[in-house]
Structure formats: C-alpha cells, structure tokens
Amino acid sequence: MGDAEIIPIGTRGRPGRGQGGAKPSSASRSLASGSRKPPASRRTPAGAGAEPDQGLPTDAEVVALGVESEQPAEPAAPTETSAAQPPAPRPPVRTDEPVPHGGVPVADLLSAFQLAARELFGDQWEPQLARLLAFVRRRITGDYVVDEYGFDQEVTERFFLAALRPIAQKWFRVEVRGADNIPAAGGALVVSNHSGTIPVDGLMTMVTVHDHTGRHLRPLGADLVFKMPVVSSLARKGGTTLACNEDAERMLRGGELVGVWPEGFKGIGKPYAERYKLQRFGRGGFVSAALRTQVPIVPLSVVGAEEIYPLIANLPSLARLLGLPYVPVTPLFPWLGPLGLVPLPSKWLMEFGEPIRTDEFEAGAADDPMLVFNVTDQVRETIQSTLYSLLMQRESVFR
Amino acid sequence: MANTSADDRVVLVTGVSRDLGRRFARRLAASPGVARVIGVDVTPPRGDVGDVSFVRADIRNPVIAKVIAKEDVDTVVHMSVISTPGSAGGRGTMKELNVIGTMQLLAACQKAPGVRRLVVKSSTTVYGASNRDPAMFTEDMEPRRAPRSGYAKDVAEIESYVRGFARRRPDVRVTTLRCANVIGPHVVSPMTSYFRLPVLPTVLGYDARLQFLHEEDLMAVLGHTVAHERPGTFNVAGDDVLMLSQAIRRLQRPSVPMPGFMVGNVGQALRRARLAEFSPEQIGFLTYGRGVDTTRMRRDLGFEPRFTTAEAFADFGAGLMPTGGRVERVLAGVADHLPPAEPVEPAEPAGSVGSPRRPQPLEVPRG
Missing domain, CATH: 3.40.1130.10 (Glycerol-3-phosphate (1)-acyltransferase)
Incomplete structure (x- = not known):
C-alpha cells in the first residue's frame, strides 16, 4: 500500500530535506537559520538515510499517522512531520540526542583499569588495591603511630x-x-x-x-x-x-x-x-x-x-656563611652540579x-x-x- | 599532717576568672575533704562558680595576704599564670600579672603560718624548644636555651621564685606541675586557636612532636595534688606523642608549609586579625616540638591521665569541622567499591606495620 509514502523519508544520498528534491524545502530552510544550515542539512540525511533500508513501509506509515505526538524525539519523526504538514510546530532539527557520555568510553576505561590493576597486583588485585588504598587513607587521616622519638x-x-x-x-x-x-x-x-x-x-x-x-x-x-x-x-x-x-x-x-x-x-x-x-x-x-x-x-x-665522595677541598668561608661544618669539593661536585651528588x-x-x-x-x-x-x-x-x-x-x- | 585536718581544708585558687580555673575551683568545692574554696582573680568569673566564694583581689598587691590570713587558708593553688597577653592587655601586663603576681602571692604565703601546701600549675614551656633538645625532657633537665622572652621566660621565673619559697618555708609542701599543652573542646589557648584555624600554617621541612594534656586530666591532676601530699616537680602530659603533620591530618585540615620566617609574619597578621596567637616560642614549639617524660608523674605523683595525647586531641578535634579531607573522601568512596579486601586489610597493618614492636614506648621503667 505504501509505495509513494516511503520515498520522502530518505533522499538516497542526495541533498535535500526528505522530499527527494535537490534543495532543502522552503519549510526547512525557514526553520534552519543561516548559520546552522550546513550541519542541519548534513545531519538529517545521515540520520534518516538508515531508515528506509530497514524500516518497513507499514512502520513509516504508523509513524506518519500520529505516533509522533508521543515520541517526538524519534529520529524519523521530524522528517515525517515535515513531509506531512510543513508549518506544524515540531522540535528543531538538531535536537536528536547525542549518545550518552558521547566520546568517553567508560566501559573501555574501566576494563583497561582492571587490566592494569591485574597487571600491577596480580590476580588478587582487588584486595591488594584495597590494602594499598587503606594504607594511603591511613596516612592521609594521620591514623598511624609514631614512638616518642618521632619514629614512623x-x-x-x-x-x-x-x-x-x-x-x-x-x-x-x-x-x-x-x-x-x-x-x-x-x-x-x-x-x-x-x-x-x-x-x-x-x-x-x-x-x-x-x-x-x-x-x-x-x-x-x-x-x-x-x-x-x-x-x-x-x-x-x-x-x-x-x-x-x-x-x-x-x-x-x-x-x-x-x-x-x-x-x-x-x-x-x-x-x-x-x-x-x-x-x-x-x-x-x-x-x-x-x-x-x-x-x-x-x-x-x-x-x-x-x-x-672523595673530599679534595673544603670551602671554609662558605661553610661559615651557611652555618655548616664544611662545604665539600669533590672531583664531581660542584663542577657537575646536581650530577656531582651521585x-x-x-x-x-x-x-x-x-x-x-x-x-x-x-x-x-x-x-x-x-x-x-x-x-x-x-x-x-x-x-x-x-x-x-x-x-x-x-x-x-x-x- | 594534712590528712588529719583533711575535713576542714580551706583552699585558695588564683586565676578563677578564666574557664579552667573556674571549673577547677568549682569542682574542688564539691569534692570531699575540702571545707571551703576561695577563688581569687582580678576580674569576676563569667560562669557559675558554685560553692566557691569569689574574692575580687589583685594578686599583684598585698591585699592577697589579708585574704589568706583572714580565711585561714591552708592550701594555695596558683593557676593564674597566663600564656597570652591577649586577654590581659599587653605583654607588659601579662608579665606583671605572671611574675609580680606570683611574687606577691608567695610573699603572702610566706607570711601566713597556716599555709601548708602550695600547688603551682606550671608548663612544659620551661623546657623551651630547639634542635638540641633531647627527645624526652625529665624534670631534672634544664632547657638547652634559656628562654629569653615571653611566656616561657615568665614560667621559668615563676618556677625559680617557687623554688625560693620552698627553701624559705620548708614546712610547706610545694608541688609544681609542668603541664603539657592543655587541649579540649572548651580550652581557649594559643594552641587550640592555632588548630582552630581553617588553614594551618606550618614550618616547612620540620615536623614537631607534640604532647597534649586533656582539660579533664588537668582538673584531675590538680585535684589529685590537692588531695594527696606529693611535693616535687612533675611533668604532666598524655601518653605518646603526635607529630604536627599527623595532628593536622587527623583534623582533616589543610596546611600551608612555609619557611620559618614567613610563619612569623603570618603569625603577626593572624594576631592582628585576632585569629590566633603566634609568639616566637610557639613558632619554636611548632618547629621542633617537645616531649616530656612522665615516669615521675606515675611513680611519685601517682597520677594516671585518662586521655592519651592522641585521645585528647581526638576529643578536641571532634568538635571541629573538617575544612579539608577531600582526597580522603574520594578514596573512601573508591574503597567502598572494593568490599572483599576490607576484612583482610585491618588485620594486616595491625599485625605487621601499624603497631611497633614495643606498643607502649613511653613506659620505660627506670631506676
């Protein structure tokens, strides 16, 4: 029954707003502001283009018949409504929701973390990590004992x-x-x-x-x-x-x-x-x-x-200035700077x-x-x- | 001697206008064996003094002698050694109150034949704080550097006057209690106002060892000394030590390490803002810390503090809002997601890491 209706849904790769025309319809042009035009025109064909291949004509018709009021966010709905009744109020073209946590592969990260933890702590990584965590928390909260000399x-x-x-x-x-x-x-x-x-x-x-x-x-x-x-x-x-x-x-x-x-x-x-x-x-x-x-x-x-550190000389005046017992000169220090401390x-x-x-x-x-x-x-x-x-x-x- | 007349003891307590003195006097008045407690101070106490009869007198002038003579006082508890000039007005007034007040009080005691006992609340500040300090000061040790100014010098002078008094009146049992920093939810002191700062300045590269005495223990040790005749000088402090860094972490407050001279400047700014009191000796204390040996307190004074240093500090910190600790909370959140190891984890550090081989390092039996 629906051989004519399915055509508007997709444009088969051609530019347009679901009419099959070479240019966006006037309705969609008036909706999309000038600056947003390119993304809008790029996005809709991609989103709707998948529809006709898998979508049966009956489905498309059901959508067209009026489920749109209940599911306005469905990707197919905007095109349908624009086809059926162009001036009707409808959600803007760009409202299709992005993927939740778009771009952040949480599951991947989690599994990578688990892999790293297993690599670090072996198969018993959970108790090991918990032990490390407990140690860190003990340090952070000061929950440790020092003796009377301050020995930790x-x-x-x-x-x-x-x-x-x-x-x-x-x-x-x-x-x-x-x-x-x-x-x-x-x-x-x-x-x-x-x-x-x-x-x-x-x-x-x-x-x-x-x-x-x-x-x-x-x-x-x-x-x-x-x-x-x-x-x-x-x-x-x-x-x-x-x-x-x-x-x-x-x-x-x-x-x-x-x-x-x-x-x-x-x-x-x-x-x-x-x-x-x-x-x-x-x-x-x-x-x-x-x-x-x-x-x-x-x-x-x-x-x-x-x-x-073979001590070959001493700088007594500098030592006095710094309040140290001596300032050493070794074959490597201070000539090599910090490297001389090796x-x-x-x-x-x-x-x-x-x-x-x-x-x-x-x-x-x-x-x-x-x-x-x-x-x-x-x-x-x-x-x-x-x-x-x-x-x-x-x-x-x-x- | 004193035990025979234990029922009609008349105790004079100086320094009752401040909270600790007032509470001690009140508690003493309610304790058995004490007939009367006379509280003396320049200003009237703010809170309820209970059965204590308050006498408004300045211990800096000879009126105090009349009070002692008239009331037939046999025990004098000298608590009005103040550590901050803040309330008194200035360093000059503070020194006057501390040193001249003590001299007058001792002079009055010397003239009063009825006085049998003198208890002086001193401070471990007399030991000073320097890099040449031994880990634990015993009562016989001298400060490595004689205090040159401030509270520490006052305390040192007061103690020397007390020693002089003890020589001149050998019949009076003199007990000097060198108390560590008193801490507790109600204590207002330079130490507690320091820890109440939302962000704590510390001296970069140093970690002081601290000892605290809980306010309850201060009351208890003073009461104990009044009730029992134990002449001598005693260090009084809670067991064990806390490092300053550890204490700050336990409070969950952020700290800002800065070079020593800057701490002095910040301290001055804080003093002007009336947030905290930073005297040079307190900066020294926060740099090097101090530990005192309490063997004699246990053995000769027979006093056992209820709170260790850590417990006293925890009791003080319980009333403070943590201003930091964000990292800890995040880690706690992560730890909540790792349930299986939780039962394993407390057993491991307790056995091998957490507690040293000698669990009670302070009780080194001596002699």
Whole structure:
C-alpha cells in the first residue's frame, strides 16, 4: 500500500530535506537559520538515510499517522512531520540526542583499569588495591603511630628502607660480615667509623642491619641534622634522635639497637688523603651511655664509604656563611652540579665485630673517666684494625 | 599532717576568672575533704562558680595576704599564670600579672603560718624548644636555651621564685606541675586557636612532636595534688606523642608549609586579625616540638591521665569541622567499591606495620 509514502523519508544520498528534491524545502530552510544550515542539512540525511533500508513501509506509515505526538524525539519523526504538514510546530532539527557520555568510553576505561590493576597486583588485585588504598587513607587521616622519638615505622619500612635497599645492594654491593654479632633482642650500641662527606654510611648501615636482623637501627644524629629543614623531619621519621647522653641512654634502656658514629663531622668531613684514619672518638659519651645501661657495644667497620665522595677541598668561608661544618669539593661536585651528588659506586664491606660487654664493670664505672677512655680506645682500636684487614681483603675500590 | 585536718581544708585558687580555673575551683568545692574554696582573680568569673566564694583581689598587691590570713587558708593553688597577653592587655601586663603576681602571692604565703601546701600549675614551656633538645625532657633537665622572652621566660621565673619559697618555708609542701599543652573542646589557648584555624600554617621541612594534656586530666591532676601530699616537680602530659603533620591530618585540615620566617609574619597578621596567637616560642614549639617524660608523674605523683595525647586531641578535634579531607573522601568512596579486601586489610597493618614492636614506648621503667 505504501509505495509513494516511503520515498520522502530518505533522499538516497542526495541533498535535500526528505522530499527527494535537490534543495532543502522552503519549510526547512525557514526553520534552519543561516548559520546552522550546513550541519542541519548534513545531519538529517545521515540520520534518516538508515531508515528506509530497514524500516518497513507499514512502520513509516504508523509513524506518519500520529505516533509522533508521543515520541517526538524519534529520529524519523521530524522528517515525517515535515513531509506531512510543513508549518506544524515540531522540535528543531538538531535536537536528536547525542549518545550518552558521547566520546568517553567508560566501559573501555574501566576494563583497561582492571587490566592494569591485574597487571600491577596480580590476580588478587582487588584486595591488594584495597590494602594499598587503606594504607594511603591511613596516612592521609594521620591514623598511624609514631614512638616518642618521632619514629614512623610504617613509612620507614615502606619508603625509606625500600628506596635505600637497591642502592645498598646494587650500587654499593654491600658485603656484610659478622651480622650475627648484633644481638637479636635487647639494647645494644653499634659504634661505627664515619666517612663519605655525606652520611650515606649511616643510611646504608640502617638498611643492612634491618635486612640482616630485622631490627631497626636507631641512629644518633648531630644537632645540625635537626636544625636543617626537611632533613630534620625525615631524620625523626626514620628513627634518628639527637646524639646526647639522655637520648642514648633512654633508647638503650628501652631495648633499642642504637647506632652511633662518634667521629662526627671530623670523620665525615676529613680529606680523602686521610681516608680510613679514625679521628678522635668524641668524648667517649657513647661508652658511658653503654656502661650506664649495661648494653654491649658492637664495633662496626665500614670500608668503601670513604670513596663515594672523595673530599679534595673544603670551602671554609662558605661553610661559615651557611652555618655548616664544611662545604665539600669533590672531583664531581660542584663542577657537575646536581650530577656531582651521585656517589661513586665503590664496593662496600661492613664487618660487625665481637660485642664488647659492659655489664661486667661495677656500678660506678661510667663515672670513672679513665675506664671510659680505656673502653673508648678499645673500641677505636678494634675498628681501626678491622678497617686495615678489610682494606687488605678488598680487591680494588670499585670491585 | 594534712590528712588529719583533711575535713576542714580551706583552699585558695588564683586565676578563677578564666574557664579552667573556674571549673577547677568549682569542682574542688564539691569534692570531699575540702571545707571551703576561695577563688581569687582580678576580674569576676563569667560562669557559675558554685560553692566557691569569689574574692575580687589583685594578686599583684598585698591585699592577697589579708585574704589568706583572714580565711585561714591552708592550701594555695596558683593557676593564674597566663600564656597570652591577649586577654590581659599587653605583654607588659601579662608579665606583671605572671611574675609580680606570683611574687606577691608567695610573699603572702610566706607570711601566713597556716599555709601548708602550695600547688603551682606550671608548663612544659620551661623546657623551651630547639634542635638540641633531647627527645624526652625529665624534670631534672634544664632547657638547652634559656628562654629569653615571653611566656616561657615568665614560667621559668615563676618556677625559680617557687623554688625560693620552698627553701624559705620548708614546712610547706610545694608541688609544681609542668603541664603539657592543655587541649579540649572548651580550652581557649594559643594552641587550640592555632588548630582552630581553617588553614594551618606550618614550618616547612620540620615536623614537631607534640604532647597534649586533656582539660579533664588537668582538673584531675590538680585535684589529685590537692588531695594527696606529693611535693616535687612533675611533668604532666598524655601518653605518646603526635607529630604536627599527623595532628593536622587527623583534623582533616589543610596546611600551608612555609619557611620559618614567613610563619612569623603570618603569625603577626593572624594576631592582628585576632585569629590566633603566634609568639616566637610557639613558632619554636611548632618547629621542633617537645616531649616530656612522665615516669615521675606515675611513680611519685601517682597520677594516671585518662586521655592519651592522641585521645585528647581526638576529643578536641571532634568538635571541629573538617575544612579539608577531600582526597580522603574520594578514596573512601573508591574503597567502598572494593568490599572483599576490607576484612583482610585491618588485620594486616595491625599485625605487621601499624603497631611497633614495643606498643607502649613511653613506659620505660627506670631506676
């Protein structure tokens, strides 16, 4: 029945407004404003062009007969109405709704995200991701515990040690001897030589001790550490506290493994020519702290840290200006700028010596200066002789 | 000695015009063993003082001696050491109130034979805050840098006058309570007004360790000291420490880290706007923080605070509207869509990460 009616629906690729004519009808021209003309004329044929191929004539007629009032937004409706009654009010041509979320492939993105999550966390990605999220949320809401020194165990294990570990293992290839000399529990004082211009040896010792014993080495830092911004807060989070008798004794009484570098800035800032020559061991305060708390002293000798930044000169006036103990000049710094801060990849050896017991001395031993000096010298001699033997064993600086 | 006359104790409390002093005096008046409580201050208290008889007297002039003599006071609780010049008028007035007031009060006490006990509410500010501080100050330690100005200097001077008084009147039991920053929903102090700022300025690159004392615990420790005879100097603080960054995160307030000298400038602007009080020693405190050892408080004073530092801070923060925390809310929304791991997740950090090996790092048994 409807052979004549179906023709107006499409234009079969020809331009026009559904009449089959070469030009848009006057009705559609009056509807479409001048500026909108090109898109309007392009869109309608495309939208309606699909209709006649699949649409049966009956369908088209039903539409034409008056369902249009109920479904005005149907793509076929505008053309129909324009064909049937040109001046009738109807929705503008450009109202055909765009695809919801047009252009944003939500489903694709979601599946890509899931794929990435699976790639990152394995098959158990949901609990893994939830755990990561819980960690992040815990950090953001401050729902974590620090001890009285400001030590943040979570962030130390997850970030600091994780970042330092590859440096220790891959860059410096730290070789450890005598790690079983570190007590597995209870307070102990690790005393080490200090070198390397920047206290990298302290950081590496922290990683090494943690990896070999599972205990956290709690370093004692100079007051300069706590004066410097950023360094100060990182040091506290990493477990450092001030190198003073009160803190050392408090930590040792609390059963912590405390690390101390008694040479201080004299050791770390000595010129390269004096490498592996131990400086004065402070005033022996670390010995009296160990004596008072009766914890063993574990001597630690570190070989390799001297070569990471060979200190060839010092800028004392600039150091005074900046309030620093020294401003180093190394073969690479400051000539190469920040690149000069990359340490040379020397080979490191760490030897933990036999623990020196302090619980056999009588009660007032810490107040006997001569005894304190003797024990200090004993520790110093042990470290110095171990350094020499380690240097003999080392093939070369970098191997 | 005091326990025999415990029923007819007459307590004089200074500094009752301020909220904490008024509430303490009121609570003390209601407690058993105390016959009378006389509240003294320059200005009348704003709230209800209950059974406390208020005497309007300036402790800076000798009238206070007459009050002590006439009322037959045997216990004096000195609480009118103010930390901000804001309410008093200026730094000069504040110093006058703090130092001269204490001197007059002590002079009056020295002349009054009936006085048996003196309780001074001091502050941990006497220890100062610097990069050379030990992690935890015990009562025997001196500040690494003697305070040069402000509240800290006032407190240090007051304490030295109190020590002098204790030497001259050995029969009077003197207890000095060095309280950490008092915090709580009703406390108005430089610390609480700092945390009430919608955006908190912090010192770039530093993270202070903070200790707080809940207002309830302050009341309790003062009451405890009045009830029990425990002479000496004691640090009073909640257990554990909070980092400043952690505290701000718990409040869900945004912070603006800025170099130290800028914090001073911002502080001055805030002071002019009457939003917060930023004294140099407070900036020092927000830079380096301070921790005090409370072993002696437990062992010798026999006082156990009800709130830890974190709990006291949570109680304070509960009444504050979070001004930030948008990221947290987004993450919480995401976490809600990952239900299966939720039961797994709290068990994991609690066991391996969340709690250190030593769960109670503060209780280091000493001696």
